[in-house]
Structure formats: structure tokens, C-alpha cells
Amino acid sequence: MKILVINCGSSSLKYQLINMETEEVLTKGLVERIGIDGSILTQKTPGKDKYVVEQAMEDHKAAIGLVLKALIDENFGVIKSMDEISAVGHRVVHGGEKYAQSVLIDDEVMASLEDCVKLAPLHNPPNIIGIKACMELMPATPMTAVFDTAFHQTMPEEAYIYALPYEYYTEYGIRKYGFHGTSHKYVSSKAAEAMGRDIRDLKIVTCHLGNGSSVTAVKDGISIDTTMGFTPLEGLAMGTRSGNLDPAIVSFLVKELKITADEALNILNKKSGVLGISGVSSDFRDIQIASEGGNKRAKLALDIFCYRVRKYIGAYAASMGGVDCLVFTAGVGENSIEMREEICKGLSFLGIELDSERNHTRGEIAEISSDNSKVKIYVIPTDEEMMIAKDTKDIVSK
Numbered sequence: 001m002k003i004l005v006i007n008c009g010s011s012s013l014k015y016q017l018i019n020m021e022t023e024e025v026l027t028k029g030l031v032e033r034i035g036i037d038g039s040i041l042t043q044k045t046p047g048k049d050k051y052v053v054e055q056a057m058e059d060h061k062a063a064i065g066l067v068l069k070a071l072i073d074e075n076f077g078v079i080k081s082m083d084e085i086s087a088v089g090h091r092v093v094h095g096g097e098k099y100a101q102s103v104l105i106d107d108e109v110m111a112s113l114e115d116c117v118k119l120a121p122l123h124n125p126p127n128i129i130g131i132k133a134c135m136e137l138m139p140a141t142p143m144t145a146v147f148d149t150a151f152h153q154t155m156p157e158e159a160y161i162y163a164l165p166y167e168y169y170t171e172y173g174i175r176k177y178g179f180h181g182t183s184h185k186y187v188s189s190k191a192a193e194a195m196g197r198d199i200r201d202l203k204i205v206t207c208h209l210g211n212g213s214s215v216t217a218v219k220d221g222i223s224i225d226t227t228m229g230f231t232p233l234e235g236l237a238m239g240t241r242s243g244n245l246d247p248a249i250v251s252f253l254v255k256e257l258k259i260t261a262d263e264a265l266n267i268l269n270k271k272s273g274v275l276g277i278s279g280v281s282s283d284f285r286d287i288q289i290a291s292e293g294g295n296k297r298a299k300l301a302l303d304i305f306c307y308r309v310r311k312y313i314g315a316y317a318a319s320m321g322g323v324d325c326l327v328f329t330a331g332v333g334e335n336s337i338e339m340r341e342e343i344c345k346g347l348s349f350l351g352i353e354l355d356s357e358r359n360h361t362r363g364e365i366a367e368i369s370s371d372n373s374k375v376k377i378y379v380i381p382t383d384e385e386m387m388i389a390k391d392t393k394d395i396v397s398k
Ligand code: ADP
Pocket: 209, 210, 211, 212, 239, 282, 283, 284, 285, 286, 330, 331, 332, 335, 336, 337, 362
């Protein structure tokens, strides 16, 4: 069974074709600048030359049409015909409260996705456009939606209800939803596998640290709390997002800078986080270089980032009544030896002890805790596409 995984952004689209018998990625690609000048498709296939198509793509349907063409291309393709694709799994950012699991897409699901646009106005519309375009081009192929929010639907009320007038929850759906669910689910299950234990008996803290970052408490295999909230803005300091702050700062900014609330939110989403603090970059590698060169604000940005991660590890150990396993994943979590070292500093009271030598690893699954550490610490590269493909396979096999 071959499954096509599609992750549609507003002007870009990532895809992978996966053979589910062997869990082998047959090919993966990226389409950029959809609907704008300079549209480009790049497809990388193991053992083959990179395939690049520079051709105008006026919309997502045109882009997906070219993806399908690239997949069956005589020289650069990996399948003979589109019929070989058994199903398409679509990444969808927001499933609201309706979806605690991935689903087979039908008219009712499409209507629900439209309902969720209010909750994720930037992310859900491109996801919906991608699904519709695929349905038009492959009307007979089953499609699934795999939601970033679904894994967190198991959170208890005390974790997801904000201390606001309760009607705002019932009338407007204002609550913590959480994101990166597919990644937290994937790495927590991989960690249990690595420990040789049943995930239903484990307390795991998963740290997805990339441009966008979140920490999740996974108890007995389910998410019981996570740092992102109603939107991905809550929680950790991120590449450009502020994370938690006193909401009174928003109205203060509106008055002092004479800007609108939306403009203030744009500052919190796009100009804050480690970029705002350091004034250097949103990229952790640039900030690390600046910090090593003596830039104090760059060092402060990294200190704030690590402090918050460390604080939430402690908080979630308290939420779960202990912790057996700590996982680092995503760009920073998988690659930054220094950030992992810094985050784990001072956590020995929880039984978390990093082994500096084992921590010298990047981008591969590795156990990095010391032999004395009561808590197992792992680096586990996330693989949201594989998780989407697995969910899709399970759904269409039923
Ligand atoms: P997203 O998917 O949220 O865009 P990623 O998970 O790809 O983000 O993470 C991107 C971040 O990972 C960038 O800030 C980048 O600097 C950081 N990163 C990648 N490699 C390294 C490294 N070797 N050391 C430190 N940070 C790294």
C-alpha cells in the first residue's frame, strides 16, 4: 500500500509518498511560491537525481497536478500510474473539539473543517484548499484528515479551560487546544518502544523544540497537558512567538504604540520570541553563534528559552506525579547539543541526569541519559509524515 502525505501551507506544499509495507519513503518533495511568481517544485528520490520543475502554478490544484505528474514521471518518478496511490493523508492544523482522532474525509468532515476556520484562520484555509484540489484530481482515492490538535483532546478540563467567564468556552469555543499533536504522539510512542515498556504505564514529557515549540505531558499514553493553547502563541518563547505573557501587555501596546489589537498580536507572533529578545535572528544557530561571540542579548534569548522549557518539565512532572522519560525532538531538540545540556541543568532533583558524551549526537535516535539517571532521556527525530501515513493506512484498511 502506497500513501501520499500532503501538508499544504498558504503558498507552499510538502509531500511524501510512502510504501507502508516497508515504511520506506519512496520520494519527497516541496512546492514553493504557489500563486506567485517563480513557482518551483523540487522532488528528492533516494538514488535518483533531484527533480526540479520551474513552471507557473496559479493555485494549489495546479501545484498538486504537477506533484502527481512528478510522481509518475518516466525518468524521475517512482510509480507507473496514479492508481498505485491507495490513499492520501492530509495534515490539518485544527480539528476543534470534534476530532480526537484522524478521520476519513467526507462531506460532513469538510463542513466541520470549514467551521474550524474561525479558530485557525491562517492555517485551516490552505489545508482545505489542498484537500479540495486533491479530491478534484483523484476523485476515487480515499482521503484522510490528520489533525495537529487531535492528540490533545484527552486533556482534562482543569488543563484546557481558561479562567475566563465560562460562557466564552461554551459559546465561542475559547479553550486550550494544543498543537504539534502528531509529533508528540509519534515521539512518545517511539520513546516507549525504545524503553521496551508499555506506554500505558509511563509518564513522558515530550519537548518539540523548533521554530514553533511546545512541551507536552503524556501520561499513560495520552496527552494531559501541553504548552500551546487556543492558538500556537501560548507557552514557550519560540523563534518569533512570545509565548506566555501578561495579556494586559496587549492593550498597553495598543495604546502606547497607537496600533490595533491585530497589529499587537502580529508583533507577538512574528517579531517576538528569541528574535525579539536577541535582535539577531529567529534561527537558533545564528543566535548561538552571536552568543558565543559575546552578544549579551543573544545569550539572554537562549537563557529565557531554556529556562521556560526547564520550568514546564518541572510543571508537568508535578501534573503527572512524576516523570519516567524526557524526549527532545524537532530542529533544536534533535540538533542542539548545547540547548539540551542547558535545559537539563539543575533537574537532577527530578532524577534527570544528562550524559554529556552521549549528548554529543544530532538528528538520530539516541539515549542521552547517564547510567544513574532515574529518568530516561532520548533524542527522537520526529516524523509527522510517517504518523499521518500510519493513521491513514489504519483508517482505509478498516
Ligand atoms: P519548524 O518545523 O517549526 O519550522 P524546525 O523543527 O525545522 O522548525 O526547527 C528549526 C530550528 O531548528 C531553527 O531555529 C534552527 O536554527 C534549529 N536548528 C537546526 N539545526 C540546529 C543545530 N545544529 N543547532 C541548533 N539549532 C538548530
